[in-house]
Amino acid sequence: MTVAARLARRALVTLGLPLVLVAVWWVASANSESFYLPPLRRILETFADVWLSARLADDVLPSLLRLAVGYLAAVALGVAVGVPVGASRALRDVVEPVLEFFRAIPPTVMVPILILVAGIGDTMKVLVIVFGCIWPVLLNTVEGVRAIDPVLDETARCYGIRGAARLRHLVLRGASPQIVTGMRQSLSIGIILMVISEMFASSNGLGFTIIQFQRGFAIPEMWSGIILLGLVGVLLSLVFRAMEGRVLAWYHSLRRSHRDGGAA
């Protein structure tokens, strides 16, 4: 098979089903009289009108900014707390049940509590995201630091690698595959919390706008919002995967070489 033919085949396999599904939706809904299920053509027309306008700056951007601030703060805090906890067995024994309890609280129920404490402004929404996103990062960091190869640890000690260099090259590096796993779990939680915190009490944002459309029975607009949220989710997961590929390139190639070595 030539390269072109192979590429064409791959494109067909990758895009085939999505195209068929969209086509089915398009055709099936084309003459839809149902109030709740408008034709896809109308949804897409509305999409451009609704979102490629001032709303992009007024609603989409603030949402994403809050998500970014909350998410990054949660990752920084989670790692900062997770490293000392993972390094000390005594500390781990003391705080682990507490952490497990906090992790088990469905993060959305913190919205009413944080409204009470921080009002309904940006602070509340960022805090909700921080509270929800921190636990997967924290607990995975603890696991990662705990599981650092003792031989590596002692080698580093023999070479006199201490302090910041030890933290950077041994602890954070060694725990990074686990930390990234935690960050991936946190990202999907963060998106959920971004939307929920805005649905609850807000004056702007994606979640707020979509709920407004639904309450006003602006059905095609509501559908376009659902599609936009879906796109945001997909896009962020693609960005995350690209980041993961770069940061953990060493780890994936290490695992590959281990596997191949084992098979040979």
Add this chain to the structure above:
Amino acid sequence: MRLRSGLGRGVAGLAALCLLLELVPRVGLVSPRYLPPFSQIVGELADQAGQASFWTALLDTLRGWALGLLIAVVAGTVLGILIGSAAPLRAATGSTIEFLRPIPSVALVPLAVLLFGTDIRSKLLLVVYASFWQVLIQVLYGVQDVDPVARETARSYGLGAWAQVRHVTWPTTLPYLMTGVRLAATVALVLAITAELVIGNPGLGREIAVAQSSGAVAAMYALVLVAGLVGVAVNVLARVVERRVLFWHTSVRGEAPA
């Protein structure tokens, strides 16, 4: 020995947290209007436990969780084994699954409200959508992990399609499936309570929203505490079920002290 001292420290940690939650509002670091002392929260919890409405709400939440999880697990397992067993099918659906999976389930909230109102079906829609992918992805991994030699052997011995699934695919997939179920159980609870909170389906989440809007701060904290305890119970239950179902598997057998 080690286990016991660890347990003691863990209890000490939890006790310290309770003490902190008691002292911080009492000393005045945080106004009791925002965070009532822990003893008051526990008192409110005892109060709630005496009311039938609390237990109805708890049962409503658990029913939505269990039903949604069941639907997601059955659908995820059946579709996962079907798709995973046929290479062309797996290739053709790969991109679609990768696209649909990261769509946040809460995007469906407005749709669920319009279609079903506060009926349990709107809660189920969110719960099933969120937990289905967790199961499906794990089952797909599991089916891919089947030893090709075992599969070829089964085929040469003339095992039918059903027997192959039963005796070759299933035992390999089961540990992956249980991981998926464990993840899905947590996600399903989050979405069940979230649905109650924002849509207003009967359950713990709605009780929390009601307590918040009526300014019953202690009750709100008591219900959040219950939500956390239910979360812990779900995690523990999922782990116990996983160990029970996989008692024959090396990952579980290996954990027993030799």
